[in-house]
Amino acid sequence: MMNYQFADRVSELKPSIIREILKNSSEPGVIPFSAGNPAPEAFPAKEILEISQKILREQPIQALQYSITEGYTPLRNTITNHMQTHHQIGKDFDDTIITSGAQQVMNLASKVLCNEDDVIICESPSFIGSLNTFRSIKTKLHGISMEHDGMNLLELEKTLKQNTKVRMIYTIPNFQNPSGITMSLEKRKQLYQLAKQYHVIILEDNPYGDLRINGDTIPSIKSFDKDGIVIYAGSFSKVISPGMRIGFSIAPKPISQKMVVCKQADDVHSNILAQMICHILITEYHYENHLQHLRSIYRKKLELTISLIEEHLVPHGISYHKANGGLFVWCTLPANINMLEFCKKSANQKVCVVPGNAFLVDENASCQSFRINFSTPTDEQIVKGIATLGKIAKQMSN
Amino acid sequence: MMNYQFADRVSELKPSIIREILKNSSEPGVIPFSAGNPAPEAFPAKEILEISQKILREQPIQALQYSITEGYTPLRNTITNHMQTHHQIGKDFDDTIITSGAQQVMNLASKVLCNEDDVIICESPSFIGSLNTFRSIKTKLHGISMEHDGMNLLELEKTLKQNTKVRMIYTIPNFQNPSGITMSLEKRKQLYQLAKQYHVIILEDNPYGDLRINGDTIPSIKSFDKDGIVIYAGSFSKVISPGMRIGFSIAPKPISQKMVVCKQADDVHSNILAQMICHILITEYHYENHLQHLRSIYRKKLELTISLIEEHLVPHGISYHKANGGLFVWCTLPANINMLEFCKKSANQKVCVVPGNAFLVDENASCQSFRINFSTPTDEQIVKGIATLGKIAKQMSN
Numbered sequence: 040m041m042n043y044q045f046a047d048r049v050s051e052l053k054p055s056i057i058r059e060i061l062k063n064s065s066e067p068g069v070i071p072f073s074a075g076n077p078a079p080e081a082f083p084a085k086e087i088l089e090i091s092q093k094i095l096r097e098q099p100i101q102a103l104q105y106s107i108t109e110g111y112t113p114l115r116n117t118i119t120n121h122m123q124t125h126h127q128i129g130k131d132f133d134d135t136i137i138t139s140g141a142q143q144v145m146n147l148a149s150k151v152l153c154n155e156d157d158v159i160i161c162e163s164p165s166f167i168g169s170l171n172t173f174r175s176i177k178t179k180l181h182g183i184s185m186e187h188d189g190m191n192l193l194e195l196e197k198t199l200k201q202n203t204k205v206r207m208i209y210t211i212p213n214f215q216n217p218s219g220i221t222m223s224l225e226k227r228k229q230l231y232q233l234a235k236q237y238h239v240i241i242l243e244d245n246p247y248g249d250l251r252i253n254g255d256t257i258p259s260i261k262s263f264d265k266d267g268i269v270i271y272a273g274s275f276s277k278v279i280s281p282g283m284r285i286g287f288s289i290a291p292k293p294i295s296q297k298m299v300v301c302k303q304a305d306d307v308h309s310n311i312l313a314q315m316i317c318h319i320l321i322t323e324y325h326y327e328n329h330l331q332h333l334r335s336i337y338r339k340k341l342e343l344t345i346s347l348i349e350e351h352l353v354p355h356g357i358s359y360h361k362a363n364g365g366l367f368v369w370c371t372l373p374a375n376i377n378m379l380e381f382c383k384k385s386a387n388q389k390v391c392v393v394p395g396n397a398f399l400v401d402e403n404a405s406c407q408s409f410r411i412n413f414s415t416p417t418d419e420q421i422v423k424g425i426a427t428l429g430k431i432a433k434q435m436s437n
Numbered sequence: 438m439m440n441y442q443f444a445d446r447v448s449e450l451k452p453s454i455i456r457e458i459l460k461n462s463s464e465p466g467v468i469p470f471s472a473g474n475p476a477p478e479a480f481p482a483k484e485i486l487e488i489s490q491k492i493l494r495e496q497p498i499q500a501l502q503y504s505i506t507e508g509y510t511p512l513r514n515t516i517t518n519h520m521q522t523h524h525q526i527g528k529d530f531d532d533t534i535i536t537s538g539a540q541q542v543m544n545l546a547s548k549v550l551c552n553e554d555d556v557i558i559c560e561s562p563s564f565i566g567s568l569n570t571f572r573s574i575k576t577k578l579h580g581i582s583m584e585h586d587g588m589n590l591l592e593l594e595k596t597l598k599q600n601t602k603v604r605m606i607y608t609i610p611n612f613q614n615p616s617g618i619t620m621s622l623e624k625r626k627q628l629y630q631l632a633k634q635y636h637v638i639i640l641e642d643n644p645y646g647d648l649r650i651n652g653d654t655i656p657s658i659k660s661f662d663k664d665g666i667v668i669y670a671g672s673f674s675k676v677i678s679p680g681m682r683i684g685f686s687i688a689p690k691p692i693s694q695k696m697v698v699c700k701q702a703d704d705v706h707s708n709i710l711a712q713m714i715c716h717i718l719i720t721e722y723h724y725e726n727h728l729q730h731l732r733s734i735y736r737k738k739l740e741l742t743i744s745l746i747e748e749h750l751v752p753h754g755i756s757y758h759k760a761n762g763g764l765f766v767w768c769t770l771p772a773n774i775n776m777l778e779f780c781k782k783s784a785n786q787k788v789c790v791v792p793g794n795a796f797l798v799d800e801n802a803s804c805q806s807f808r809i810n811f812s813t814p815t816d817e818q819i820v821k822g823i824a825t826l827g828k829i830a831k832q833m834s835n
Contacts, residue, residue, distance in 0.1 A: 084497035099482035103678035172702040280501035282709035310708035311680035
C-alpha cells in the first residue's frame, strides 16, 4: 500500500468528538443526552409524505432534474419574504441562497472571506461543527469567553484592537450551542458597532431562534444591518428535518455571489425535492402553527429536564444555565469532581453527555462543564438518565 | 456599503460558463445543446414516487432525522457489492462513502490530497465542474492533450518526470465530457503503471460508464488497483436523478477517512431520503432493466444526432468524434470558421452549444471545437437545431 501524503489542511483535522460519541449513543439501551437530534415527534412526517407525493405526481421532472446553484427560486422568494415580514431580516442589498444545511453556510462564508491564517473570532464554548469547518480551511480560531448575556465585549474589543488578521466574528445569539445562552439586545447592538468599526464581518448562526419557549424574541443582529456586514445563516434542520439538509443564507449580494461560485464547485446545488417540500410546507401548511407545536413539545421537555436537574444535580454542587429555548442545557460540575472522569463514568452506565472541552477552541484546555441535550431522549430516558447522573455526582463528591 | 475583501482562493474564481449559458438555454424557444441534463423520459419517476411513499410511511423518522457522514449503511453496502460483482471494483483496503453528487468526490479528494500550488493533471479538454473545484482550492492544473484513445501518454510521462508537484491525475475514461473519447484498455493499464511509478493518485470519474450503447465495456482503472492508488467516483445523476445529488467514492480507507472528516465539516451528510430511494431502487426494482431502458433511449438520440451531423455539418468541413456512449458529441470546425463567432451566431438563432475553450485549462487558448449535448433536447429540437448549425456553418464558410 502507498504511504499517503495528505494536504496540510486535513493532516490535523480530527473527526468530531460529538459525532464519535453519537455513534455509540445510538446503541440500544444508551440514553442519548449527547446528541442534538430534533425530537422524533417534532417532524411533520405526515405533511412531508403528502407534499412529496403531490410534487412527484405533478412536477416529477423538475423535482428530479438538475437545478440552479442559488436554489429553487420559489423557496428563495418565500424565505426572503418570510424573513423580512417576520424578522425584519434582509435588505435590498442582500440575497438569499439555499445551502446543503446551515453547516454549508459556515463553510462557504469562511472560504469566501478568510485566507489561511486569518482569524475568526468565536464564542467559547461554541458549536463544534462550525469550529471544524473553520479549521478545515486553516483559519485561526480565537475564542471569547461567555457571560450570562453573551460574549464578553471588553475581551472582544481588546482582541479586535490587537489583532489585525480578524476577518469574521461567529456568533449563535439565541440559545447558543452548547451554553444555551442568549445574547442581550444591548450586546447585539454593541457587537454590530464593534464589527462595523473594525471592518469585520459578522456570521450570525440562528438554528434555534424559532424554538424560544420563554420570554420575548430579541431582534437578530442581521435586522440592524445597514452596512452590509452581516451574513445570516438559517436552517430547517431543527424546525422541519435535519435529514433533508436544507439551510439558507441571507447576505450582501457581493458575498452571496462568491458563495454561489464556491457552492457550484462544491456540490452544484442542494437536493431539489427537499427544497420543493420546504417551499410547500411553509406556504401551504400553516407553518406558524407547526412552530407553535414544536415549541410546546420542547417546552415540556426542557421544563422536565430542569426540574430533574434541580432535584438530582444541584444538591451535589452542579450548576446550570437556564436556557429559554434551543435544545441544550449546559451544566457545570463543582471543583472537586473531575469532568472527563464524570463523563466516562456516565457513559459506562449508558448515559452519554458531551464533555465541555469538545466545544473549546483548544480541546485540551481545562473545563468543568458538560452538555445535556433534551430533544433526543424520551421523557422516560430523561428521568432515568438525570437520576443516574445524580448518583454518579454523589459518588464522586464523597 | 463595505468594500469587501475576499479570500485569495475565490478572487479569481468565475461562475461556470456552462452554467451561465444554461441559464439562458432554459428560456422558451431555445434549443439546449449546451446542457448536460439527462433526458426527462429517462427518470424512473413513477418508481421514485412509489418508493418515497413507502419510505415515508414505513421509516419516516429515519428518512428525516440526522444520519452519519459516511452515508446510509444499506446503500453503502449495496454499492460495494454491486461494484464488486459487476465491475470488479473495490478491494478489502477500500471503503465506499456517499457524497452530495460526484462533484463532491472531486472536491473532497482534491482537498484531502493537494496543497495550494500542488499540480493536478487533467485531460485537455475536460469537465469544467471538476476543473473549477480543483481551482477553488488553488491547485495548479496541467492539461494533457487527448488522442482518439485517451490521454497522450508520452506527454503524461514527460510531465510526471519534470514536475515533482503532481499529486493527482484526473481522468474520465468513458465517453469523456466533453470529447466523448473512451480510453483504451492498453492506455488504462499504462496510466496505472505510470501513476504507480511516480507515486501519484488517480482520480477516476465515471458518470457515464453505464451509458455505453456500442461495443464492449472496458475494465475501469480502479479494477486494476492492487496498490491503493485509485479513487473511483461514481454518480447516480445520469442513471437515476441529478436533482437528488447522490454520488459515491470507492477509495483506499486512509483516504476515505480523511474525506469523511472533510465532508463532516462541509455538509455533515447527504440528503438521507434520496439515499434510501437509491438503495431501494437498486435492490428491489430490476436496476439492470432500468439501465437497459436508458441505453435504448440514448442510443436512439445519439444515432439521430450523428446522422444529422453527417448530413448538415460534415459537408461544411466540420469533423466530430463518434462516441460509443455518454451524452455528448464533440465537433471541430474547419480553420476558416471562427469558433466563438459560430457559437454566438448560433445562440442568436436560439441554438445553444458550448464553446470548446470553456473546457480548457486556459480558457483563453485557441480552440476550434464546440460541444453538443443530445440528451436534453427533444428529437424535434435535435433535427431543427443541427439543421440551423449547418446553415450557419455554410454562411460562415463562404
